[in-house]
Amino acid sequence: MNVTVLAKFVPNPTGTPSLGPDNLLIRDAGDGALDPGDEYGLELALQLVEAGGGEVTVVSMGPAEALAGVQRGLAMGAHRGVLVTDASLRGADALVTARVLAAAVGRIDYDLVIAGVESTDGYTGTMPATLAELLGVAAVTAVRKLEPDGDDFRAERQTESGYDVLTAPKPALITVTAGATQPRYPSLKGIMAAKSKPVETVSAADLGVSDLTPTQTVAAVTDAPAKAGGEIVTGDDAVARIADLLADAKVI
Amino acid sequence: MGATWVYAEVTPDGAHPSALELLTKARGLGGEVAAVALGPGASSTAKELGEHGATMVYASDDQAFADRPGRTAAHTLHALAGQHSPSLILFPGTYEGRDVAGCLQALTGSTLMANATDVESSSRARTEILGGTKIVDVNLAGPEPRLVLVRPKSFPPEPSGGTAEVVAVDAVTPPGATATVVERHAEAASGPKLEEANVVIAGGRGLGGPEPFAMLDDLAAAIGGAAVGASRAAVDAGWVPYAYQVGQTGKTVKPDVYIAAGISGALQHVVGMKGAKRIVAINKDADAPILKIADLGVVGDLFQIVPALTEEVRRRASS
Numbered sequence: 317m318n319v320t321v322l323a324k325f326v327p328n329p330t331g332t333p334s335l336g337p338d339n340l341l342i343r344d345a346g347d348g349a350l351d352p353g354d355e356y357g358l359e360l361a362l363q364l365v366e367a368g369g370g371e372v373t374v375v376s377m378g379p380a381e382a383l384a385g386v387q388r389g390l391a392m393g394a395h396r397g398v399l400v401t402d403a404s405l406r407g408a409d410a411l412v413t414a415r416v417l418a419a420a421v422g423r424i425d426y427d428l429v430i431a432g433v434e435s436t437d438g439y440t441g442t443m444p445a446t447l448a449e450l451l452g453v454a455a456v457t458a459v460r461k462l463e464p465d466g467d468d469f470r471a472e473r474q475t476e477s478g479y480d481v482l483t484a485p486k487p488a489l490i491t492v493t494a495g496a497t498q499p500r501y502p503s504l505k506g507i508m509a510a511k512s513k514p515v516e517t518v519s520a521a522d523l524g525v526s527d528l529t530p531t532q533t534v535a536a537v538t539d540a541p542a543k544a545g546g547e548i549v550t551g552d553d554a555v556a557r558i559a560d561l562l563a564d565a566k567v568i
Numbered sequence: 569m570g571a572t573w574v575y576a577e578v579t580p581d582g583a584h585p586s587a588l589e590l591l592t593k594a595r596g597l598g599g600e601v602a603a604v605a606l607g608p609g610a611s612s613t614a615k616e617l618g619e620h621g622a623t624m625v626y627a628s629d630d631q632a633f634a635d636r637p638g639r640t641a642a643h644t645l646h647a648l649a650g651q652h653s654p655s656l657i658l659f660p661g662t663y664e665g666r667d668v669a670g671c672l673q674a675l676t677g678s679t680l681m682a683n684a685t686d687v688e689s690s691s692r693a694r695t696e697i698l699g700g701t702k703i704v705d706v707n708l709a710g711p712e713p714r715l716v717l718v719r720p721k722s723f724p725p726e727p728s729g730g731t732a733e734v735v736a737v738d739a740v741t742p743p744g745a746t747a748t749v750v751e752r753h754a755e756a757a758s759g760p761k762l763e764e765a766n767v768v769i770a771g772g773r774g775l776g777g778p779e780p781f782a783m784l785d786d787l788a789a790a791i792g793g794a795a796v797g798a799s800r801a802a803v804d805a806g807w808v809p810y811a812y813q814v815g816q817t818g819k820t821v822k823p824d825v826y827i828a829a830g831i832s833g834a835l836q837h838v839v840g841m842k843g844a845k846r847i848v849a850i851n852k853d854a855d856a857p858i859l860k861i862a863d864l865g866v867v868g869d870l871f872q873i874v875p876a877l878t879e880e881v882r883r884r885a886s887s
């Protein structure tokens with residue numbers, strides 16, 4: 317089984333990213349990394365091919381720096397990578413991203429495409445559903461467990477009140493929830509091996525995608541009214557102070 | 569402006585509360601307001617949708633919407649939009665809303681804005697980024713209908729007292745493969761709903777495991793009418809189910825009082841609770857970001873403070 321994993325390179329995933337003068341996120345500040353939300357899917361893909369054979373391809377669209385994210389996937393164990401990078405993709409919205417990724421993913425033989433539920437920096441959470449429809453494959457989002465089942469996949473999908481089980485014929489696309497798997501750390505051997513794995517770098521034009529005009533543009537960014545700082549208490553009267561607040565709010 | 573449609577998610581309890589919020593907003597945009605309700609129980613939501621401003625409800629009770637989610641609704645909506653040409657379709661920022669809107673975008677090639685917190689027109693909407701510290705106004709362009717996913721609880725729902733004309737629609741069977749639901753597993757919920765409770769007590773990684781959540785349950789019971797929630801760290805660790813999760817990927821809550829115990833206050837958590845009237849944070853780290861947004865921040869050990877608070881609330885109740 318061949319699995320394609322979408323891997324986004326995001327600025328400062330564990331801190332607060334910054335906006336540039338053009339009101340777009342600064343994506344080349346040197347603090348970027350593979351989106352931690354994509355490591356769950358990478359881990360799932362590696363487990364699937366370890367159990368059933370096949371190859372894992374990592375596909376990413378982003379600035380040239382995003383190569384580091386692809387390499388992280390290769391170091392974890394993926395077999396090859398594709399990086400779509402093109403100055404004209406800066407400021408791409410979800411539709412442009414889906415069109416470009418559809419073209420990139422469509423060139424590769426796959427039984428399964430895995431994405432994250434939402435990216436850490438963009439968090440639209442809609443790109444994968446758009447992509448699946450453009451690829452013409454069935455999609456299951458918010459998957460916490462997946463098993464191949466003959467010509468189908470059997471997926472547990474997280475819901476408000478528990479979970480549903482869905483079946484989807486191969487090839488399919490899923491998004492995996494954070495926590496669905498325990499992503500492995502790349503081993504030293506994996507990091508060394510990654511250096512000789514094939515990575516193809518392509519532009520939007522190479523993929524034949526020409527309509528890159530975003531349909532969303534930032535008109536203005538303003539600071540939200542700052543919240544007045546509250547009071548900090550320590551020590552013995554803390555409990556009484558919370559109880560006073562509850563009484564004041566008339567909830568006790 | 570042309571018509572605004574609201575995608576009204578249908579739940580076993582009727583229309584999803586977000587549908588009423590979105591209709592209230594849609595009424596103020598000028599232009600016709602209609603709702604689209606698809607799935608078992610859809611037609612019985614029409615009254616409520618009408619009362620909140622939909623003059624027309626396109627409804628289908630077809631089981632196909634529940635069994636083959638996402639695509640069936642998107643293709644049906646695509647056909648309907650082709651007939652009636654709305655300018656704007658508002659969706660709730662739920663998993664279902666995202667799936668339907670995402671798929672519809674591939675069919676229409678129109679813009680899809682996610683995480684909106686306000687909508688001005690079919691060509692402009694607003695969102696908040698960086699944990700709600702920056703407000704971003706976004707221009708929307710391209711073919712109509714423009715699609716906007718709105719964060720839950722962005723607007724208070726207000727009835728307008730109207731009635732809606734119900735138009736029955738047929739489910740469109742999408743071409744190609746669609747995933748099919750074969751089993752449903754629902755965990756029985758107890759106590760008030762997280763989104764409706766007037767007090768929410770949320771636990772994070774600082775609780776260290778599933779057992780200490782019983783402490784939060786005790787405090788909730790002592791207060792009465794309180795619900796227990798959690799950070800994603802606690803949910804990912806498997807300590808409590810996903811239904812507890814507050815934040816960007818979980819629920820948005822706006823209670824009278826929010827008590828965060830052992831939660832650091834990451835941007836993605838804060839967006840789900842910053843609308844609370846009063847925020848109490850209990851954290852042993854004086855530098856935890858949650859203390860900066862708390863009305864009352866307590867620096868201390870939650871394992872001492874929470875049980876002592878439960879005692880104090882009980883003592884006050886009985887005196």
Ligand SMILES: Cc1cc2nc3c(=O)[nH]c(=O)nc-3n(C[C@H](O)[C@H](O)[C@H](O)COP(=O)(O)OP(=O)(O)OC[C@H]3O[C@@H](n4cnc5c(N)ncnc54)[C@H](O)[C@@H]3O)c2cc1C
Pocket residue numbers: 353434435436439771772773774775798799800801802813814815816817818819829830831832833834835836837840850851852853856868869870871
């Ligand atoms: C795309 C995306 C979506 C996300 N969506 C969500 C979401 O919906 N909801 C959400 O919550 N998070 C979400 N997150 C995760 C978020 O970034 C944080 O990782 C998460 O909120 C951290 O949870 P926490 O505060 O419980 O854990 P930590 O950040 O580890 O904080 C634990 C806190 O407990 C305190 N503590 C420890 N022991 C004690 C003690 N004995 N007494 C008192 N305090 C103690 C520590 O000082 C610390 O501040 C999302 C992340 C991403 C990338």
Ligand SMILES: Nc1ncnc2c1ncn2[C@@H]1O[C@H](COP(=O)(O)O)[C@@H](O)[C@H]1O
Pocket residue numbers: 322323324325351353354375376377378410413430431432433434435436438439440441442443444
């Ligand atoms: N530029 C990108 N390159 C690779 N994968 C992406 C990209 N953008 C989004 N994705 C994938 O789509 C998921 C959802 O992204 P989003 O719609 O931005 O929330 C992410 O978790 C990734 O798996």
